Amino acid sequence: MSKETAFHPRLAALTNEWMDLFGYFAPSVVTGVEEEYRAVRETAGLMDFTMLRKVDLDGPGALELVNSVVGRDVSKLRPGQIAYGPLVDEDGKMVDDCTVLPRGDGRVRFCGANDRDFEIFSSQAEGTGIEVREFTDAMPHLCLQGPRSREILQPLADQDLSNESFPYYTFREDVSIAGVPIFMTRLGYTAELGYELWVDRDRALELWDALLEAGEPQGMKVIGMTALDLFRIEGGFIIGGVEYDPSVSPFECGLGWAVSFDKPDVRGRAGLERDRDGTTLRLTSVV
Template sequence: MTPTPAAPRRTALDALHRALGATMTDFAGWDMPLRYGSERDEHNAVRTRAGLFDLSHMGEITVTGPQAGQALDHALVGHISAIAVGRARYTMICQEDGGILDDLIVYRLGESEFVVVANASNAQVVLDAVTARVAGFEADVRDDRDAYALIAVQGPESPAILASLTDADLDGLKYYAGLPGTVAGVPALIARTGYTGEDGFELFVAPADAEKLWQAITEAGSPAGLVPCGLSCRDTLRLEAGMPLYGHELTADLTPFDAGLGRVVKFDKPGDFVGREALRAAADRPVRKLVGLVAEGRRVPRAGYPVVADGKVIGEVTSGAPSPTLGKPIAIAYVDAEHAAPGTEGVGVDIRGTHEPYEVVALPFYKRTR
């Protein structure tokens, strides 16, 4: 008999999403809001005002102990023990052969306490790998995926909205930093991080407090034009900002150097780390380059479509969508190095047998003014 697939998990805000009329979708085993109305309107709200996201599907893993930093230095490619308390770092966990298992954000909450945040689709893989790799260190790994709900408020109005609900020093909170505080009476880890290309915050709270916090932010943000936002606009926002998505720009078949993110690999940190030798070799290997493509026409490229020039396949689209901000279709693609320079002529995407012309541009497509 074919086993019955497990029912999707639901976040602490599930009933609220349904009451708001959200279109729900199964994402990495979770029932998540795809959109509440128009994904273009949600996208534009984040770019110009503010948007509110439920990201409780993300996977939190806590590592504690006297050697927690050294253990994570061994398990991940970054120099995690060098992160200052109250700061965060973007990093990756790789296989022995250098392939990317996941991209991560690590928050240092104390001298001997770190929270690793993994993508929902890879959370169990990351948990298992970190647990195995810290064996032998004075460090403990705790699965905290059920301990947190994660709510994000993103967009240019988000600092003012959040400031009306907390006494925390948001002005002093730098990008990629986090501090404990209280928001609308709810204890939270307040992090200045996000996946939209805009200023914003991610709030880690107890699931039992999630609905109270969501409602408080909704009420405080209403005069500023804040709207609830689903995963669909989160994808177009991160695409415009040139941010990679695991399973698209990042896979186990690619190294950080293949993805143009070799800067996250810290060979000069003390001790050995998983994948070091393979990554050292990958650093010197010629690879395809990750570029942006902007359509001259209206047809939308999708992941897996061939990128072509002079009748030959020179690469592959990894992500593509209509860009609400640019008003035309865009894509991220891996292409051969000789076709990667911005302005390279004759490049197109094969969309169902038709060569559609595209302009090669540097990433990101969109960068906010500060």
């Protein structure tokens, strides 16, 4: 049964068109697909992305443990940087596409879309003293995407959000938006300028209301998943259950570039090497 996110009360007042996305209710359409599409391409759109799974790993050796699980070499990431890549099973087949966010002092934040992520990290951490905590519902998050997203956010922010201060594929933990503390990333799923805003659950609706108040007069729209699918396809972004399932390798879904064979520990190495050399199926785009 689909779960409700912290933003569901606000979304339910705007639409009755829903779908299930990774076990959560997500609006398929809010105002209209064409209107939502044009908003993100021309101004900005606001999306509920709470359903992405969030895991914290805390303790000495946390980054090394994560590096032994994900396909990409994240060992040299500095605090505040983000790396994207695959997480595979022992046979080298896709479990998830994910981001790794090292916070320093033995703390790593992980974001994916599969409950198996937490199970894998928990199993790998047994006996290490590393604490693994899943907190998806405790920290819902919104995406604000579009060419005017920074223009909408900056007057509400207590930190500089310029590209110089906040470049692509980085995150910050020192930002408040309209007085609400935010864990903020410069990421997106639309091929537009954009930000992800993670917020404590008890302040989620406060953040929502502030963003709507600031953004709607500038043309911002709340976006459903049908329009989002158009953005991600145009941008070449993949999603579990569409471009891959547990029978697909990273090389077949466009993530072969993010498999680091030169690191000592590569989960599913034999299967990854087999599929790198033996498969011919490749994800491509048609324009």
